[in-house]
């Protein structure tokens with residue numbers, strides 16, 4: 001079954017297709033909905049047709065929901081945090097993970 | 099009589115008709131938030147949601163404990179119909195008292211405890227508050243407790259916290275908050291984690307004290323005792339050397355990590371917008387979760403006013419501002435933070451006005467971290483609590499060319515102010531303006547326009563006669 005996730009970016013143009021590390025929230029219903037995972041994944045702009053293609057909704061830093069979801073193929077799940085000191089920019093740390 | 103705990107307060111709200119219990123099942127995923135927001139926007143009651151989807155019966159959510167002036171008055175054990183000025187006066191007077199905490203051994207908050215590998219935050223009904231938030235905010239109306247290891251001073255603050263995973267939270271105590279200063283001064287230099295406890299569902303005054311900007315070194319728990327008129331009973335945490343209110347509904351214990359971070363935010367915030375703070379918070383490894391049987395999670399579905407932030411936190415902010423202005427020698431009479439202005443707009447009435455005083459007021463508001471962007475200064479004859487009078491003074495006495503003083507600053511502005519660009523918000527750059535709606539000091543008395551009102555343009559003898567004969571003229575209204 002296809003799963004749905006959401007990710008947050010400061011602005012949509014920050015997001016590129018291809019392989020990268022990102023925080024995603026699992027939108028499967030139930031008491032664990034919105035659980036966060038840090039994953040290495042392959043992103044594509046097209047809507048997914050393959051069996052491993054899951055739906056990735058994208059929101060901006062104001063919570064604006066982009067109308068067109070992308071496709072996400074999760075390659076690896078990582079511990080749900082990145083290196084950095086409190087109040088540092090998480091996205092800068094994520095880039096180091098690539 | 100002080101409230102023993104949140105449940106005692108809930109009973110009082112119910113007795114006065116200021117709380118509604120919702121027994122029908124509601125979804126923690128947006129439905130609780132949507133109902134709460136609509137009720138806030140109607141100035142309605144506190145809501146106790148008693149059946150939450152996916153959770154055991156009795157696991158409850160309380161939205162808006164002090165979201166109206168009536169509920170603030172009840173929290174302070176005043177007549178629910180007290181005026182805002184009376185509520186301010188009572189808070190100001192009681193805030194001077196301090197009652198030291200008491201250590202207790204029996205702690206309702208530890209009736210059920212999950213420790214270490216058993217910790218599962220998803221066993222608590224944290225709501226998805228607004229559609230588009232970064233996650234489920236479990237800490238929206240909390241008391242966040244940290245301790246300075248060198249001095250032993252304990253800080254209480256109210257900061258937002260979001261469930262990240264089953265045993266991790268992310269939060270956003272601002273980089274200029276006292277929690278941040280403690281972490282930066284005492285823990286980060288040694289790459290040490292900072293113990294933290296997040297208490298949810300306390301006596302309402304404990305929460306209000308957490309929103310009050312006390313100076314470092316001041317013990318908020320003693321002020322909470324003073325405001326309640328009885329010591330706050332504290333109990334030791336299960337996994338850290340921290341003391342927490344024993345009567346709390348839920349206590350989450352953990353450590354702020356010094357070297358790991360994760361994505362926090364965004365969240366629909368107190369100015370009434372989700373303006374985009376995200377990805378610059380703290381990560382907490384949760385070590386224990388303690389709670390009462392059938393715990394009640396306090397919630398404030400923040401947004402456009404009124405809500406707990408624009409009402410109760412305006413009170414704590416205003417009283418702190420008045421003290422600060424007095425310390426600076428400003429001839430301040432009253433300070434009012436109108437809920438509609440969400441602590442961005444403040445009214446200051448002064449015993450004597452003029453540009454110099456207006457400048458002094460602005461200097462106070464821009465000296466440290468700046469949360470306020472617009473200040474209206476009015477003369478003493480204007481009732482600062484009456485926005486009709488304030489608007490009249492602003493419209494007529496603030497000179498459009500000379501009556502505004504603007505101060506720009508960098509690195510200490512308000513990250514949530516919606517009119518700032520995303521870049522300004524991230525860099526904490528901003529500006530504040532004072533609107534001087536007082537008469538210039540140098541104007542001679544004979545040149546000052548005379549206010550054309552009943553109280554100011556008629557001799558006392560005429561006023562007296564008119565008041566005396568009011569009913570005989572056949573008039574109703576105020577005699």
Ligand SMILES: Cc1cc2nc3c(=O)[nH]c(=O)nc-3n(C[C@H](O)[C@H](O)[C@H](O)COP(=O)(O)O)c2cc1C
Pocket residue numbers: 238239253254255256257258259270271272273274275276277308309310311312368398400406407411
């Ligand atoms: C409902 C509510 C939510 C708040 N959330 C935050 C927050 O997430 N981060 C923050 O830095 N301040 C927040 N504040 C403001 C602080 O509680 C306030 O600045 C308080 O004085 C903090 O204590 P401190 O001065 O010890 O840092 C919030 C206030 C209210 C009323």
